[in-house]
Amino acid sequence: xxxxxxxxxxxLANKSNIPEKSFLESLSDDGLLEYxxxxxxxxxxxxxxxxxxxxxxxxxxxxxxxxxxxxxxxYGNGSELFSGxxxxxxxxxxxxxxxxxxxxxxxxxxFVHFLSCKGRVSHIIASNLPLKxxxxxxxxxxxxxxxxxxxxxxxxxxxxxxxxxxxxxxxIQPKLPQTAIxxxxxxxxxxxxxxxxxxxxxxxxxxxLRAEFCERFLEKxxxxxxxxxxxxxxxxxxxxxxxxxxxxxxxxDIHAEPIVVCHGxxxxxxxxxxxxxxxxxxxxxxxxGTAVRMMPRGKKLVRLGYDFEQFELMSKRFYQILHDxxxxxxxxxxxxxxxxxTGYLTHSxxxxxxxxxxxxxxxxxxxxxxxxxxxxxxVLARLALKRSKPDGYQIVDCDGLDDVFWSHLKIxxxxxxxxxxxxxxSEYSYPPIGNxxxxxxxxxDSLRRCVGEKMGNKxxxxxxxxxxxxxxxxxxxxxxxxxxxxxxxxxxxxxxFDTIYEIDEFIDRCTQYLIDKLRELDKKTxxxxxxxxxxxxxxxxxxxxxxxxxxxxxxxxxxxxxxPTDEFGVIATEIKSTxxxxxxxxxxxxxxxxxxxxxxKTASNQAKLPFVDAKIYQNLPSDVKSEIGRELNKRSINIRxxxxxxxxSYQEQFIQELPTQIRGxxxxxxxxxxxxxxxxxxxxxxxVAKRQNEKVNAKSHFLGENTILLPIKFQNQTNFKKIIQLVxxxxxxxxxxQGPHEKDLRLFEKYLxxxxxxxxxxxxxxxxxxxxxxxxxxxxxxxxxxxxxxxEKVLLQMILPKLNKNKHTFQTVRKLDIDFDT
DNA sequence: TGAGTGTGGTAGC
DNA sequence: AATCGCTACCACACTCA
Numbered sequence: 001x002x003x004x005x006x007x008x009x010x011x012l013a014n015k016s017n018i019p020e021k022s023f024l025e026s027l028s029d030d031g032l033l034e035y036x037x038x039x040x041x042x043x044x045x046x047x048x049x050x051x052x053x054x055x056x057x058x059x060x061x062x063x064x065x066x067x068x069x070x071x072x073x074x075y076g077n078g079s080e081l082f083s084g085x086x087x088x089x090x091x092x093x094x095x096x097x098x099x100x101x102x103x104x105x106x107x108x109x110x111f112v113h114f115l116s117c118k119g120r121v122s123h124i125i126a127s128n129l130p131l132k133x134x135x136x137x138x139x140x141x142x143x144x145x146x147x148x149x150x151x152x153x154x155x156x157x158x159x160x161x162x163x164x165x166x167x168x169x170x171x172i173q174p175k176l177p178q179t180a181i182x183x184x185x186x187x188x189x190x191x192x193x194x195x196x197x198x199x200x201x202x203x204x205x206x207x208x209l210r211a212e213f214c215e216r217f218l219e220k221x222x223x224x225x226x227x228x229x230x231x232x233x234x235x236x237x238x239x240x241x242x243x244x245x246x247x248x249x250x251x252x253d254i255h256a257e258p259i260v261v262c263h264g265x266x267x268x269x270x271x272x273x274x275x276x277x278x279x280x281x282x283x284x285x286x287x288x289g290t291a292v293r294m295m296p297r298g299k300k301l302v303r304l305g306y307d308f309e310q311f312e313l314m315s316k317r318f319y320q321i322l323h324d325x326x327x328x329x330x331x332x333x334x335x336x337x338x339x340x341x342t343g344y345l346t347h348s349x350x351x352x353x354x355x356x357x358x359x360x361x362x363x364x365x366x367x368x369x370x371x372x373x374x375x376x377x378x379v380l381a382r383l384a385l386k387r388s389k390p391d392g393y394q395i396v397d398c399d400g401l402d403d404v405f406w407s408h409l410k411i412x413x414x415x416x417x418x419x420x421x422x423x424x425x426s427e428y429s430y431p432p433i434g435n436x437x438x439x440x441x442x443x444x445d446s447l448r449r450c451v452g453e454k455m456g457n458k459x460x461x462x463x464x465x466x467x468x469x470x471x472x473x474x475x476x477x478x479x480x481x482x483x484x485x486x487x488x489x490x491x492x493x494x495x496x497f498d499t500i501y502e503i504d505e506f507i508d509r510c511t512q513y514l515i516d517k518l519r520e521l522d523k524k525t526x527x528x529x530x531x532x533x534x535x536x537x538x539x540x541x542x543x544x545x546x547x548x549x550x551x552x553x554x555x556x557x558x559x560x561x562x563x564p565t566d567e568f569g570v571i572a573t574e575i576k577s578t579x580x581x582x583x584x585x586x587x588x589x590x591x592x593x594x595x596x597x598x599x600x601k602t603a604s605n606q607a608k609l610p611f612v613d614a615k616i617y618q619n620l621p622s623d624v625k626s627e628i629g630r631e632l633n634k635r636s637i638n639i640r641x642x643x644x645x646x647x648x649s650y651q652e653q654f655i656q657e658l659p660t661q662i663r664g665x666x667x668x669x670x671x672x673x674x675x676x677x678x679x680x681x682x683x684x685x686x687x688v689a690k691r692q693n694e695k696v697n698a699k700s701h702f703l704g705e706n707t708i709l710l711p712i713k714f715q716n717q718t719n720f721k722k723i724i725q726l727v728x729x730x731x732x733x734x735x736x737x738q739g740p741h742e743k744d745l746r747l748f749e750k751y752l753x754x755x756x757x758x759x760x761x762x763x764x765x766x767x768x769x770x771x772x773x774x775x776x777x778x779x780x781x782x783x784x785x786x787x788x789x790x791x792e793k794v795l796l797q798m799i800l801p802k803l804n805k806n807k808h809t810f811q812t813v814r815k816l817d818i819d820f821d822t
Numbered sequence: 823t824g825a826g827t828g829t830g831g832t833a834g835c
Numbered sequence: 836a837a838t839c840g841c842t843a844c845c846a847c848a849c850t851c852a
Contacts, residue, residue, distance in 0.1 A: 181838070192839080199841035202834050207843080242835050261835075264838050271835045284835060306839095311835090334834040416845090418832050454846060470845080490841050529828090546837040556828055591840085827850080833843095 064113065068105045081157060082109025082148075090115075090126040090137070093145045100125060103148050123147075126165055181547070184494045185502050190509055193494060196263065198242070198271045201308050202335060205315070209332035210482040217479050223328055227476055230344040235373045235381035236322070236357060238314075239390040241336035242272035245314050246304040248366035258295065259302045262288050267545040275390050277301065287545075311335060317364040321357060331474055332482075339378065341475055347395055350374045354393035378471050379415060379462045383436075386413045398465040406463070407437035414462050415471070421451055425459075436463050484521065486599060489514055492533055492591030494547045500586050504576050510594050511572040518596060524564035525596035528571060530578040531556035533591030549590040555582050556593075564600045724770060731774055731791060736782050739790025749798055771795055 082104050088111075089097045101111045112121050115137075124142045147163035182192045194200045216222075225231050238244060240254075242261040247254045258277035260270045266289040273282045273291070280299075282291040288303065295301050315335045322330045327340040345353070354372045361370050372393040373385025380396055386409060388394035396405065411422040411433065425439065426432040428450045433439050440463045448456030458468040473481045489510050497503050518525060533552035535541070543550025557578050565571065575594055727748070734740050740748070775791055782788045 194839085194841090196839040197841065198835060198839085200839085201841085203842040206834070210843095238835095240835080262838095264836080266837070268838060269835090269840070273835095306835095337834070416832065420831060452847065484843080486843065488842060492840050494839070531828095545840075547839075549840065554829080558827065560826095593842085595842090823852100825851090828848090830847085831845085834841100 068111070072105060074106075076106050076108070079106070080108035081151060081155070082107045084109075085122045085157075086110035086112050086120060087123045087125050087148070088112045088115050088121045089145075090124055091128060093125060093127045095145060095149065100145055100148055103152055107152060123160060129165060181494070184491075184496060184506060187509065189494065189506075190491070190513060193491065195308075196306070197493075198269075198306060198308075201311075205312070205335040206332070207484065209319075209335070210484065213330075213332055213482050214479060222478075224476060224478065225328065225341065225343065227472075231376065231475065232342050232345045232350060233375055233378055233381035233475075234327070234340040234342075234350075234353065234357075235378075235385040236338050236340065236370050237333075237372075237385055237389075238318070238336035239369045239371055240272045240274050241314075241368075242306065242311060243274040243277075243304070244368040245310050245365070246272075246307055247274065248368060249307050249310045250304055252302060252304070254367075257302050258282065258299070259304060260288065260291060261304050261306060263305070264288060264546070265303070267548070271306070314365045314368060318361055318370070321360045321364070325353070325357065329475065329478065331478060339381065339474070347397070350395045351393075354395065358393065375465070377465055377467045378474065379467050380465045382415055383409055383413060401465065403437050406440060407435050409436040410434070411436065411439060414459060416455065416458060421455065424451060439463050484599065486595055486597050487514060487517055487521070487523075487525070488529075488593060488595035490531075490591070490593040492549045492552075492593075495533075495549070495590050495592060496547070497586045497589055500580075503579065503586055503589065503592075506592070507575050507579060507594070508572050510592065511568060511575060514594060514596060515566055515568055515571065518566050518599075521599070522602050523599045524566045524602055525571070525599055526561045526564040527558060527597040528561065528574055528578070529556055529558040529593075529595040529597055530575050530582070531593040531595070532579070532582055532584055532589060534584045535588045535590050552590050554591075555584070557582060558595075558597065564598070566602070724767065727767060728770065728774060731771060732778075735775075735778055735787040735791055736785050737787050739787040740794065745794065745798075767799070771799070 085104070087100070087104050087109060089100050093100060095103075104111050115121060115124075121140065124137055124140045125145050125148065126142060127144060129137070129142065141160055142165045143160045143163040144165055147158060147160050150163075151158045179192075182189045243259050244254050246252075246261050247259050252259060254274050255276065258274065258280060260273045260277055260282065262268045262270050266287065268288045270282065270284055270286050270288060270291055272284055273286075277291070280291075280294045280296070282294055282301075292301055312335070318336065319330070319332075319338065322338055322340055325340070327342055329339075329341040331339040331341070333339055354374060357372065358370055362368065369391040371385060371388045371390060373381045373383065373388050374393065374395040375381040375384050376398050380398060383405075384394040384396045387405065411417055411425055412419065413436070417425075425447075426434065428446070429442070433442070439459070444456065444460045447460050450456065451459065454468075454470070458470070461468050491510070497506070532555055533549050534555060536551045536553050539551045559574050559578055561570065561574070730740065730744070771791065772795060775788065775795065778788065
């Protein structure tokens with residue numbers, strides 16, 4: 001170890017000269033937070049009395065600055081290897097903390113001593129991390145110290161991912177033989193399902209690649225070609241990616257046997273099949289059983305499983321090659337596919353590039369092949385790619401395109417044209433259009449009439465080798481193009497529930513999943529959509545595919561939230577409430593999708609507002625607390641729990657969890673109450689209190705326990721009884737006077753509407769009956785009163801119509817009564 | 823006429 | 836044993852004021 005002596009540098013002698021106050025004041029916000037964290041951290045260690053807080057920290061601060069300067073002077077050969085990187089070392093490491101500190105600082109990096117403030121640390125170095133800490137630091141880049149050592153040795157910054165600290169659990173846990181399927185009622189369902197879902201992986205990879213593109217862009221703004229510039233586009237794509245990679249990983253020769261990648265043996269989707277399998281007519285997306293039947297007698301079809309890790313690894317190497325090539329833009333399309341853009345290149349230059357890439361990729365992926373299409377526009381590159389497959393490349397020049405090129409392309413080869421549009425187009429004229437050569441003959445107007453304005457235009461341009469404006473955005477406004485605009489989760493497999501409560505729990509878990517992602521993005525949402533898949537009438541309860549969704553009717557409903565939010569309570573409650581409004585009997589549900597539609601950046605003043613962890617604050621030596629407290633106060637820095645819980649009063653939390661509609665009302669009520677408190681009209685006050693009480697009780701009925709983690713309980717007898725009690729008192733109290741107040745009545749009506757919207761007509765019926773009985777009982781004395789007549793009107797004009805309107809659904813609702821325990 | 827909603831289609835393997 | 840049918844985004848038809 002180098003000869004640094006910390007004690008030597010301690011400017012203890014100076015301590016009396018520095019007024020304590022000015023020291024605190026002299027620190028930046030970050031510095032202050034660090035100071036507090038440090039103080040709290042060191043509190044447990046035996047420091048001795050001679051060390052007072054001011055000196056201690058001042059020492060530390062000065063010492064560190066000095067150290068860093070010295071390190072750099074002594075060792076810094078001007079290396080900027082770690083420039084822009086700031087590391088934090090956690091726990092015991094080899095080499096040790098001090099050595100790492102030295103290495104990083106000497107090479108232009110920053111060394112952070114405390115993890116007090118998020119965002120200041122780019123990497124965490126650790127050799128071993130206990131599970132708890134791992135969870136706590138999950139959002140950081142955590143890698144082993146060898147990353148630093150090796151990077152210095154190599155003289156270049158190595159990818160930290162290669163040194164990522166794997167959890168002990170990951171390593172120790174033995175690979176279990178196929179685990180049984182976890183039911184959708186089980187908390188681990190989502191995790192297990194996603195871990196095996198190819199589509200989930202494809203979607204996630206795509207999002208990650210897009211996010212990475214944006215980050216890259218932010219770091220180093222790319223040169224975007226001008227719209228008038230001539231560009232060359234390379235569209236590069238693996239040949240049957242999953243099949244190739246799985247085959248290579250399992251030692252199969254991709255050319256020798258027909259291979260498919262799938263889970264099962266019968267009604268399982270084929271994610272990918274090699275060209276050998278395609279010779280027999282097998283296609284991606286087919287069921288395995290169908291494919292097996294297409295094989296000639298005696299010929300075997302090889303079935304391989306998914307190896308998502310391997311797919312990811314191969315993709316990483318693929319993209320690495322593209323990034324290392326001299327493209328101006330590398331645009332991610334999917335895990336195995338990218339579009340690369342350069343300025344004008346000659347034909348032979350293009351050829352050189354295509355060959356180079358194909359060879360490089362094959363070298364690093366155990367012989368997997370990519371095909372490349374190259375042309376002067378996105379669409380030409382893509383069409384050329386189609387023609388080049390498999391295992392080839394094609395460079396096309398717009399002017400030199402012959403009829404052969406077009407006649408070999410199918411309508412579905414056009415980007416954005418799938419099965420549905422292809423059918424529409426081919427059937428639009430007689431004889432049916434079969435290839436792009438024929439489609440080129442179609443007039444722009446007919447095309448637009450056939451497939452719509454935009455798509456008609458797009459296709460018209462596409463068959464002439466030109467991109468439409470929308471597709472161009474990928475090149476000319478890539479950041480906007482790859483920016484995420486929504487966030488959602490879809491589950492349409494394995495969904496089999498019996499009760500509404502199980503669905504509530506499931507919705508809670510989905511919501512939590514989304515919120516975690518939302519917070520990672522530092523965003524909030526202001527519009528939600530719930531989409532469900534409901535078994536179509538007359539469809540079998542269990543479809544051919546095991547736990548599949550079968551034929552379903554999709555239904556969607558969206559909600560606007562007044563204020564963008566990332567609160568679990570608000571969102572989960574809203575979704576659960578929306579689910580009820582869609583009237584799907586629990587057993588008929590086959591799929592759920594939840595979307596966050598309008599994403600907004602978390603308000604910057606809120607996001608950046610520094611805060612001190614309450615725990616840390618509590619740990620401070622008591623003599624400093626008050627002083628620190630004052631300083632924090634002065635700077636408007638909050639003390640709060642680390643898991644930010646912004647709701648502090650019971651009432652607020654309660655309101656947060658109400659569905660928006662009701663929330664608005666309750667908030668309004670509270671607003672009125674506050675006003676009333678000022679004007680002190682006792683009578684009104686009483687009325688409002690009563691009304692509010694009634695509302696709150698009504699909400700308790702909806703929400704049951706107020707803990708967000710508990711399932712919503714609808715059968716809470718006590719609460720419903722309370723509501724009835726309230727209503728009855730209300731009727732009693734107003735029957736002999738002027739009748740119900742209009743405002744009260746409106747609230748009451750909304751409550752009834754809510755009940756009927758959420759399939760609880762029996763409750764409405766019960767309220768109806770009780771009121772009717774009450775009126776009957778009172779008719780002898782009060783039938784002449786205004787109030788009596790008003791109530792009769794309510795019964796006949798408001799409540800009964802609701803029941804009648806829903807008569808047709810009453811039958812099904814009846815069946816659900818058991819669930820609602822009325 | 824413009825804004826908002828729900829539906830449908832497509833893309834990747 | 837089966838089986839893991841996701842998810843972001845655009846365009847359109849429709850409704851409402």
